[in-house]
Amino acid sequence: MRIKIENNEAVSPVVGVMLMLVVTIIIAAVVSSFAGGLASEQKKAPTITVDVRLYANYDWSDQGNMNKNPPEIWFEHIGGGESVPTSELMIITYYVVPSTGGEVFKHTVDGSLDPTNDVNNDNPGNIGNPWLNDMSKGSMGTWGTKFGQFVWSSGDVMEARGYTQMESVLGIDLDPPDEGGDQYEFGKGSVVEVKILHKPSGQYIYQNKVIAI
Numbered sequence: 614m615r616i617k618i619e620n621n622e623a624v625s626p627v628v629g630v631m632l633m634l635v636v637t638i639i640i641a642a643v644v645s646s647f648a649g650g651l652a653s654e655q656k657k658a659p660t661i662t663v664d665v666r667l668y669a670n671y672d673w674s675d676q677g678n679m680n681k682n683p684p685e686i687w688f689e690h691i692g693g694g695e696s697v698p699t700s701e702l703m704i705i706t707y708y709v710v711p712s713t714g715g716e717v718f719k720h721t722v723d724g725s726l727d728p729t730n731d732v733n734n735d736n737p738g739n740i741g742n743p744w745l746n747d748m749s750k751g752s753m754g755t756w757g758t759k760f761g762q763f764v765w766s767s768g769d770v771m772e773a774r775g776y777t778q779m780e781s782v783l784g785i786d787l788d789p790p791d792e793g794g795d796q797y798e799f800g801k802g803s804v805v806e807v808k809i810l811h812k813p814s815g816q817y818i819y820q821n822k823v824i825a826i
Contacts, residue, residue, distance in 0.1 A: 658816035659695040663688060663809065669801040669825040684779045684787055684799065684825070688743055688771040688809075696766040699724040701813055704743075704760075706783050707806040711798050718797075720784025724761035725812070742781045743771035801825055 666689070670682035688704075704722040709715065728741035741759030747769060751758050760771065773782040780787050783805065785797045802825060809819040 656811075656813035658811045658814040658818055659697045661694040661697060661818050662691040663819040664691050665689075665807050665819065665821065665823050667803075667805055667823045667825040669799065669803065683775045685772060685774045686743065686779060686782060690765050690767055690769045692767050694767060696764050697811065697818075698764050699771075700761045701725070701811060702760075702765070702818075703810040703812055704782065705808040705810060708783055708785060708797070708799070709804070711803075718783070718785050720782070722760060722782060726761065728759040728761050740781045742773040742778045744773070744778075746770045746772050799825070 664687075666687040668685040668687075670684065702724045706720050708718045708720075710718070722742070741754065741761070743760055744753050745758045745760075745763045745765075746753075747758070750763065753774075757763055765771065773779050776787045783799075785799065787797070787799055804822050804824055806822045807819065808817050810816070811818050
């Protein structure tokens with residue numbers, strides 16, 4: 614009687630390699646699908662041209678304010694480009710106090726927070742400034758003109774006017790010198806780095822150092 618002996622020693626390594634290849638292919642497919650899903654969910658940053666102007670002492674004399682020239686900042690959506698909801702934006706400012714040689718004040722205004730009227734509130738990231746300077750949408754402070762409530766379109770100007778409003782955008786005390794507000798040395802020639810972040814895409818639609826005039 615003949616006994617047939619089969620040699621299966623080479624089968625197990627081959628099967629093992631094949632299983633490893635299958636697992637690797639499956640993992641790669643899952644990772645690729647996940648990455649593709651993230652890419653499709655992430656919004657693109659809007660195409661927009663922005664001009665930011667910073668005034669240390671804005672001249673309001675033509676409006677009857679002869680005695681005070683408070684600071685002001687403008688954010689203008691220059692012609693063309695896309696409209697963008699301000700609820701999707703975050704304004705980030707950096708100010709260095711000149712005499713300290715490096716003390717940096719960083720402040721954020723987050724359009725996704727519910728705007729309020731009080732500077733000393735639980736949501737310091739947005740008290741409604743900068744507001745939309747468009748009387749057709751309402752006067753300053755009314756619903757729909759506060760940062761986070763309106764869509765910023767071509768030709769629109771957002772602004773913060775006066776000491777209190779500017780403080781809510783820059784995050785530093787800007788009271789007049791006669792009221793003890795000169796400790797941060799803000800004035801003509803001061804430099805503020807301004808960034809505007811489009812939060813859904815995680816990209817900046819504006820970033821530049823702005824010099825106060």
